[in-house]
Every structure is written in structure tokens, then in C-alpha cells.
Amino acid sequence: MTSLHDLIFEKDDSKSKSQTGTATVxxxxxxxxxxxxxxxxxxxxxxxxxxTPSNRYYATLAxxxxxxxxxxxxxxxxxxxxxxxxxxxxxxxxxxxxxQAGVDITAVSSEFQRLSEIxxxxxxxxxxxxxxxxxxxxTKQQDAAKLEQQLQSLRAEIDDAQTKSAHAEDxxxxxxxQRDSELKQLAQExxxxx
Numbered sequence: 001m002t003s004l005h006d007l008i009f010e011k012d013d014s015k016s017k018s019q020t021g022t023a024t025v026x027x028x029x030x031x032x033x034x035x036x037x038x039x040x041x042x043x044x045x046x047x048x049x050x051x052t053p054s055n056r057y058y059a060t061l062a063x064x065x066x067x068x069x070x071x072x073x074x075x076x077x078x079x080x081x082x083x084x085x086x087x088x089x090x091x092x093x094x095x096x097x098x099x100q101a102g103v104d105i106t107a108v109s110s111e112f113q114r115l116s117e118i119x120x121x122x123x124x125x126x127x128x129x130x131x132x133x134x135x136x137x138x139t140k141q142q143d144a145a146k147l148e149q150q151l152q153s154l155r156a157e158i159d160d161a162q163t164k165s166a167h168a169e170d171x172x173x174x175x176x177x178q179r180d181s182e183l184k185q186l187a188q189e190x191x192x193x194x
Contacts, residue, residue, distance in 0.1 A: 057126075065119045070111035075101045 067073040080097035087093040098108075 061119065061122060064122060065115045067111070067115065070114065072101070072103050072107045073111050076103065076108075 068077055076094070076097045079100045080093050083093045083096055087096060
């Protein structure tokens, strides 16, 4: 039976190498299965302290693309967790967890590919929603422009009506005064008719 020590510190046998290939992890100073290197790199990116972008979208994207949502990756992280007090080196701890999980590069790669697809779909959904909002804004702008044109037309009609009303009032007043004067003159002339 393979011991934990053997899993952590001994090099992979030829069968493992032929199935998965190897990669050098600089801080390990040795070749390890390439899926170990990839899993460690991804896990480090996911688990290591980082500066979280201070915007409202990051937390949602991180939650929807967390490696722990994937069965194989969750298994690896679950196995690695209890090893933290025993194996302080993160890379060695991940290597041991991957070995215990019995996973290969295909499963790990496919799950990270799935996470990338989920992230991409989130981008597609977001930009589609954004385009819909932009289209709505454009429609409202067009409606506003039409209303502005109608308002300008109404203002022009009001101005025209006011001008015509004032002109009509002036004309009527002039006509009234003229006829009033004429009637008074005629009335005065009528006094001589007796």
C-alpha cells in the first residue's frame, strides 16, 4: 500500500508519467505530473490571498466560477484541506490530494474549461442585457425627441394663435372705435333733422 510519504515525496512511476506527462514546478525543484502543476496553479489562483476588485460584479462571477463547484476539483480541494497542518507547502499538499483523488489531467482540464465556458456565458449574458438596456434607452431618446418635436409644434401653434388673437383684437378695437365715432357723428347730425 502506498504511504502518504510516498505519495508526497517520491517521484511518479513510469505508468503515471506515460499516462499524464510531467511538468516542472519551480518551487518544488522536481518534475511532477503536469495535472498536478495545473491544479496547483489554478488552486493557488483560487485560494491564495488576492486583491478583490471593488465592484459589484466580481463576487458574483467568482461564486459562479468557483472550482469547488466542479466535482473533481472539489474532491481535490476537500482532500487537501485536512492536509494543511501536516503539509505546509501548498504545492506538495495539492500533489498529495491529487494523488489521493486518483484524477488525471483530462478531468481537471475539462472542469477548468467548463468554468471558463461559464465565465464566458456570464459575459455573453451581461453584454446582451446591456445591449437591451442601451436599446431601451435609445428608444426612450427617440420618444423624447418626438415629444420635443411635438412640443415645439405646439409652441409654434400657441405663438401663432396668440399673434392672431392679438391682431384680431387690435383690428376689432380699431373697427369698433371707428364705427362708434361714426355713429356718434350721425347721432349729432340727426339733431338737425327736426
